[in-house]
Amino acid sequence: MISNNWWRLLVVLVVPMAISGCYRPEYPSKFISSDLKEFESYQKKCASRPSPPARSLTTFGDIDVFITYSQPAVKGRTIWGDLVPYNKVWRTGANEATVLSSTGDILVNGDTLLAGNYALYTIPTKDKWTVILNTKYEVWGAYDYDQSMDVLRFEVEPMTAEEASERMTFDIDASGTVQFSWDKLKFDFLVMPL
Template sequence: MKKLLLIVLAITATFSVNAQIVTPQPSPFSKLEQKVGLTQITLEYSRPSMRDRVIFGDLVPYGKLWRLGANANTKITFSTDVSIGGNEVKAGTYAIFATPNETSWNVVFYSDATNNGLPKVWDDSKVVAMVNTKVYPVSEKIETFTITFDDLTNSSAVLGILWENLYVGVQIDVPTDNMVLTNINDVMNGTPTSNDYYAAAVYYLQEGKDISQAKIWIDKAITMAGDKVAFWQLRQQSLIYAKAGDKKGAIAAAKKSLAAAEKAGNSDYVKMNKDSLKEWGNL
C-alpha cells in the first residue's frame, strides 16, 4: 500500500512539473479562404486590437514599413497566377507589408514569406507587386485589425484592410475568363453533356459574351434535358432569349419556368419569372 501511494505521488509530481499555463494570445491567429472565380486565395495573419491606443501615426508610424498585423508575417497564397496593380504575380505564397500614410498606403507583396515580421535585410528584387491605394475613413471604430475579401466578381476581389477608423483596398485580378474559355473549348471539342451546354451558355450570358452562341448552347441543354429540365434552367433560357432580343421566346421560356417553379413551390423563382414577364409586357 505504501509503495502504491509513493507511485501515485510520483506521477502527480511529474504532471505538476510538466504542466504549462495556457493563456489567450493578445493578437490571435486567423486564416481566411476565399474562392475568386477559379482561383483559391488563402490569407493567414494575426489580429492585434486597439486597446485604447492610437494606432496610425503613433503605434504604427506614418512613412515606415509595417508588418501588416502582428507576430509572424501576414501571408497570402494564390492557387493560380494573378495580377496585382498591373503586376503579374505567380501562383505561390507571399508576405504582405505596408507603409501607411495619412491619405494613402503603399501595400507590398514580397516573395519571401518566411520572416518573423519585417525582413532583416530588405531585398527589392523580392517585391513582386507594390500598390499605392487611397485611405477611406470609416464611421465606426474598428477595434481589431481585420483583413477581408470584398467586391467579389468572377475575375477579381478587393483585399480590404480595416483598423481603427480607416479602410484601404487592393484589387486582385484572377485569370478566370481565360481558364473558363479554355475549359469550354476543350469540352465542346469532346462530348459535352446537357450540364456542359447549360454552364457554357450561362457563363456567356453573365460575362456579356456572344449571346447568339449562348442561345444555341442553352437550347441544346434544354433539349437534352428533356422531361428532366429544371425551372432554373428554363429561367436562364428566358434571360438569354431576352438578351438576344427574342422577346417572344423569352416570354415562352419564362412561362414554362414559372409553371415549373410553382409546381416545385419555389417562391423565389416564381417572383423572378413574374417580374420578368411583367417587364416584358406579358403579365
C-alpha cells in the same frame, strides 16, 4: 584589475540577454498552409495570443486566394502615426508577417502575381499607403524585410471607416475586393484570376 569571477558573472548575465534580444520564433508552416484543417489547428493553438491568427479566403474556380495574418487590437491606443509609425515598413498585423497566398496565377490591382506565398507589407502615411508583396514570407514581423525581394508595389488611399474596428481585419469578397480595416481606417485593392 578585474578578477576572473567578475568576467564569468558578466558573461553569464550579458550573453543570455544578447541572445534573447535577437530571438526570432521559428516560422510555423501551418500558418500559411493551404490545408484549412492545418491552419485551423494552428489558429486554435494560438487563440490565446493577444493578436490571434486569422484568415480571409475567396475562390475563383480552382484558384484559392487567401490572406493569413494576426489580429492586433486597438486597446485604447493611438494607432496611426504612433503604434504604427508613418513612413516605415509595417508587417500589417502582428506576430508573423501577413501573407497573401494564391494557388494559381492572379492579378493584383492589375499586375500579374504568380501562384505562391508573399509577405504583405505596407508603408503607411497620412495620405497614401504603399502595399508591398515580397517573396520572403517566412519571417516574424518586418524585421527581416528585404526590399530586393519585392515583386509588386502599388499605392492605395486610406479612407475613414464609418465604424471603428477594434481588431485588425482583412476581408476578401467574392468579387476579389480585399478590404483592410483597423481602428477608424480602411483601404482596399482588387485580386482576380488571370
